[in-house]
Amino acid sequence: MGVAVRSTKTESGPIHYRYFMNVGPQHPSTHGVLRLIIGLYGEYVLSIEPVIGYGHRMHEKMAQSRPWQAFLPNTARMDYACCLPHQHCYLSLIEQHTGIKVPPRAEYIRVIAVELNRIASHLLWLGAFLLDLGAFTPILYCFDDREEVLDILENLTGARITHCFFRIGGVLADIDDHSANRIREFMRRMRGRFSVYHKLVTENIIFIKRTRDIGIITPDMARRYGATGPVLRGSGIAYDVRKQQPYSAYRDFSFDVPTGSRGDCYDRYLVRVEEMQQSLCIIEQALERMPAGEIRAPVPRTIRLPAGQRSFSVEGARGEVTYYLVADGTDTPYRLKVRSPCYANLNLIQELGQGMLFADMIATLGSLDLVIPEIDR
């Protein structure tokens, strides 16, 4: 961290010092290569200016220079903590655009994989968030559970983080009885673990003091910045693409969309923990009602993208993921725009952080669940 001092003499008396402090680009609490230029008055934050783009790889350019199949691995490299929703979104967009129908069993497998990924992502966030607040123990419990999810996903998709599992018209591998039993076993284990988290975190007085009424996001602020996901739901707005605009097989499942009431860090924490439980519910229903049949529809060898535009949105672990495609009739997209939720969620820290104590700002930043490669793209 570098510090610069600039002094201003005010008319009414004493000299006010305004410090400029760099947090990052390589700082543990930014969870990636994010730099924040923070103007400080003592311990109080006067201004925050995020500087992003350190991990910029121009995925959108890559998308429009190669056939659309070649973009499939890229979708796993934006949001490294929860990549399957990105892949789901991209493939659903292509399938809708070319009129390819996905067999119901494949959709169910997709939903199960995405929800497992969401749980893994929220567990990672939970551990990292508490680490930001100075609690070292919980991340070990989170990683213990996350390990189980990653093992299941590894067995299913072949990779632990950068899954490339969905394919046009279906998925790569089936969930057989053995995998289904493993997932059930994990669900039993995970359901028992929530009481541990509640004892360790939810009821912990230090945690409550650090997060209650800290970083309050009003619905109005969320709307001006376009925040989505748990950040928005923590402010009491039940906007979840899975519910409002059901895609894939989500129409078949009943689940709640948890919301907070105050919009502070504590509410965002509660929303994410409750979301994990809801994800377990969805997985349970999906395993129970899994239809038999194909896991991959027969598709033509070469698929051209008909001229025209289309967008598709899914609910990622951090909010609404939207892919917007403009095609010109060849097999290469003319333009592909990726709307990443963290981009908007980070944006609002500029306004939200003003007037906070520095330590509270770090807590708030952690509660936004940022994945920097997704912002930089």
Next chain:
Amino acid sequence: MHHTDALIIALRTVFPSITVSPEAERGWHAAIALAAEQIPGAASLLFEHGLALSFITAVHVRPRCELVYHFVRWEDAFRIVLHLPVPENNTVPSIAEIYHGAAWHEREIGEFFGIVFSNHPGLKPLLLTREEKGLCPLLRSDSLLQSRENVLIW
């Protein structure tokens, strides 16, 4: 759906060219083509009706780039798209005053497509570095350029 109607009626009085598709075949329920000077007004209208900004992007077509604004209403995921052909002077009014989140999207478009936004709070590069100014990576070469009618179909 009553709410939808109020919004659409309000929009139709200002933009008679609005197309509405309740099924959202292309991913959005309504689309409007408008001119550059209309965008701040349209954005305020949408803001008053409680829509949130999803994202802004641009597409390079012949004759000039086209801006695409996506808005969404949280209650029922009603999505609306605004299409805005960039005028000849390459300048479009910014909507960052109304939707603060637009500032970053506009900076990104500024560096990727070289479009200038007037009244913007600070149009510096966002994802690229200062040295890469004027690179405009998403502009297509002439041979790869399609005309507007061929690709921006809705």
Next chain:
Amino acid sequence: MKRYIIELVQGGASLLAGLGVTLRALVAQPVTVPYPRKKLPMQPGFRGHPMLVRNPATGAFTCIACGTCMQRCPSRCIDITAARTESGTKYPARFQLDFTRCSLCGICVEVCPVSGLAFSRSFAMPHRTREACKYDLVTRGEEGT
């Protein structure tokens, strides 16, 4: 004042409850393994780098050096030199995989018309140089890795 004391007591109790969780973990079995000495079993579904498949009957590679995988690989990390046997069938004389660039997407395995590629199960592949990451799958396959 009363509220303060209640909060103090409740807060203290919550901290003790948290400590209880930690203490229980202290006496429980460890969940980690001392890695180099003990290894966890590999997941059966794990996908390592692509490797050439042999025909079980003849022991020869089934690959016919058609070049589809080379063409479709998004990272362009496959490079094949084809050769012909006396009878005229094509085979890969050299099948280079640049593992520094492979994203393990599996597209090559999927597009191969004769199922000539499969995922290996090797995962611990440290190398000292960049060059060493360029595998020739023809010879690598013979080494049995």
